[in-house]
Amino acid sequence: MxxxxxxxxxxxxxxxxxxxxxxxxxxxxxxxxxxxxxxxxxxxxxxxxxxxxxxxxxxxxxxxxxxxxxxxxxxxxxxxxxxxxxxxxxxxxxxxxxxxxxxxxxxxxxxxxxxxxxxxxxxxxxxxxxxxxxxxxxxxxxxxxxxxxxxxxxxxxxxxxCGVMAGLGAAINTGNVGRGDTVAVIGCGGVGNAAVVGARLAGAARIIAVDIDDRKLATAQKLGATHTVNGRSADPIEAIQGLTGGFGADVVIDAVGTPETYRQAFYARDLAGTVVLVGVPTPEMKLELPLLDVFGRGGSLKSSWYGDCLPSRDFPMLIDLYLQGRLxxxxxxxxxxxxxxxxxxxxxxxxxxxxxxxxxx
Missing domain, CATH: 3.90.180.10 (Medium-chain alcohol dehydrogenases, catalytic domain)
Structure with missing residues (x-):
């Protein structure tokens, strides 16, 4: 009834x-x-x-x-x-x-x-x-x-x-972050900070959190970010390159989803690096990039749907990590x-x- x-x-x-x-x-x-x-x-x-x-x-x-x-x-x-x-x-x-x-x-x-x-x-x-x-x-x-x-x-x-899985999965599943990688996360709300946690779980050696709110950056540090960049006072591309010997990060995760943050992610990655878009753009947004740069920088440009998760595979595993005190x-x-x-x-x-x-x- x-x-x-x-x-x-x-x-x-x-x-x-x-x-x-x-x-x-x-x-x-x-x-x-x-x-x-x-x-x-x-x-x-x-x-x-x-x-x-x-x-x-x-x-x-x-x-x-x-x-x-x-x-x-x-x-x-x-x-x-x-x-x-x-x-x-x-x-x-x-x-x-x-x-x-x-x-x-x-x-x-x-x-x-x-x-x-x-x-x-x-x-x-x-x-x-x-x-x-x-x-x-x-x-x-x-x-x-x-x-x-x-x-x-x-x-x-x-x-x-939803949100935590989207961020964790953007790092672990879509970005394929590996041991020793350098990862940058642009946007440190719930999804972005979950990506920070995912990068840490995957064994990233350096995790750079980027936001325009110092409160969110402080939270990112508590969750595992090794470096922070406030985009109001520093250019994120230059800052990420400066923290990586001038090369850029292996994986850059855009957890905002605007043309500007995507451009930052694109140019803040190393040659043959990976960009992961997990922030959701609005319908009117347009992106323009030199096609030669897309070709010349190589690597992968990926979108992450729900962290590319398979709930039957990922949820029990992540809950086990939570109960073990590792997540x-x-x-x-x-x-x-x-x-x-x-x-x-x-x-x-x-x-x-x-x-x-x-x-x-």
């Missing part, structure tokens, strides 16, 4: 979010009902509220979440009621050309729950990234649930559902808040005052 729970709704572009009653149906074939325990406040949720992704209002916000499976629909075998899971927004299909070539992290046919959650009047909701986890319970495709150790803190574990996910939890505090948390996030506010149920 369908259940009524509270959820955070964005009804129109730019309007403050509201906590309203939503209707969550029982899971159908291939679906799972999850009791949400914690959900991080991510920039993507703010983009939804501002109409920056699409105009399919009203949205049920929230997607960076962990919780417990309450029930499953017909045909679900990978998770069962009682399992502690992290939710992901790229449930792989197993049948597309990427999956069949053994590259499921590039799956071109990811899927969500087929049934819709609604408002009390029957208005269908668009769940953020197919999840909608600023709610006491949510309905997702079973493939969006990845079982991990229940010993993990839900507030910390849920952050792997400090708790450091990304700036504060825990109530469901009714999301609008205020957007403001603190926009001002750069937090890495992550996390709604705890």
């Amino acid at each position: 369908a259940q009524q729970v509270r959820g955070v709704i964005a009804r129109s572009k730019g309007a403050p979010v509201q906590v309203e009653t939503i209707v969550v149906p029982d899971p159908g074939p291939g679906e799972a009902l999850v009791r949400v325990q914690a959900c991080g406040v991510c920039h993507t949720d703010l983009h939804y509220r501002e109409g920056g992704i699409n105009d399919e209002f009203p949205f049920l916000l929230g997607h960076e979440a962990a919780g417990v499976v309450e029930s499953v629909g017909e045909g679900v075998t990978d998770v069962a009621p009682g399992d502690f899971v992290i939710l992901n927004w790229r449930a792989v299909c197993g049948n597309c050309r990427a999956c069949l070539r053994g590259r499921p992290w590039y799956c071109f046919n990811t899927h969500n729950a087929k049934q819709k959650m609604t408002l009390l009047d029957g208005t269908e909701l668009s769940p953020a990234l197919g999840i909608g986890a600023f709610a006491e319970k949510t309905l997702v495709a079973a493939g969006q649930c990845t079982k991990v150790s229940p010993e993990a803190s839900p507030a910390a574990a849920g952050l792997l559902g 400090d996910l708790d450091a990304f939890v700036s504060e825990t808040i109530r469901l009714t505090d999301v609008e205020e948390a957007f403001g603190r996030m926009h001002k750069g005052e937090v890495l992550r506010s996390v709604v705890v149920f």
Whole structure:
């Protein structure tokens, strides 16, 4: 029988979010009902509220979440009621050309729950990234649930559902950072600082954090950056080259996603180095580079989708590292808040005052 729970709704572009009653149906074939325990406040949720992704209002916000499976629909075998899971927004299909070539992290046919959650009047909701986890319970495709150790803190574990995984994966999976490499990270918010942590985990010898906010740079140092550069007082390209004997970094990760930061990343890398774009540009942005420089500098220019992660492979491994004390996910939890505090948390996030506010149920 369908259940009524509270959820955070964005009804129109730019309007403050509201906590309203939503209707969550029982899971159908291939679906799972999850009791949400914690959900991080991510920039993507703010983009939804501002109409920056699409105009399919009203949205049920929230997607960076962990919780417990309450029930499953017909045909679900990978998770069962009682399992502690992290939710992901790229449930792989197993049948597309990427999956069949053994590259499921590039799956071109990811899927969500087929049934819709609604408002009390029957208005269908668009769940953020197919999840909608600023709610006491949510309905997702079973493939969006990845079982991990229940010993993990839900507030910390849920952050792997988006931002922290994007940054870690940009370094480890997309950038292929190796032992002894020099890595530069441009933009040290939640994703960028996760890239710093990923570079450290991969064994980078030198990690250069670049930002225009000294508070974020201080956090980057705590998380493993060996050097910092404030882009307001120093040219990032010259500074990174100066810290690398004039050569540039082996891997430069752009966690901002603007033409200017991408140009900095492009010219701050060593010959045959790698640029990883994980910051998300806006639709109107254009990039212009001399094609001869693209050819002459060699190396790789990569985009990182969700850190090129495969949740079934990466989430349990990263949670194991967390439980071993080798990955400090708790450091990304700036504060825990109530469901009714999301609008205020957007403001603190926009001002750069937090890495992550996390709604705890």
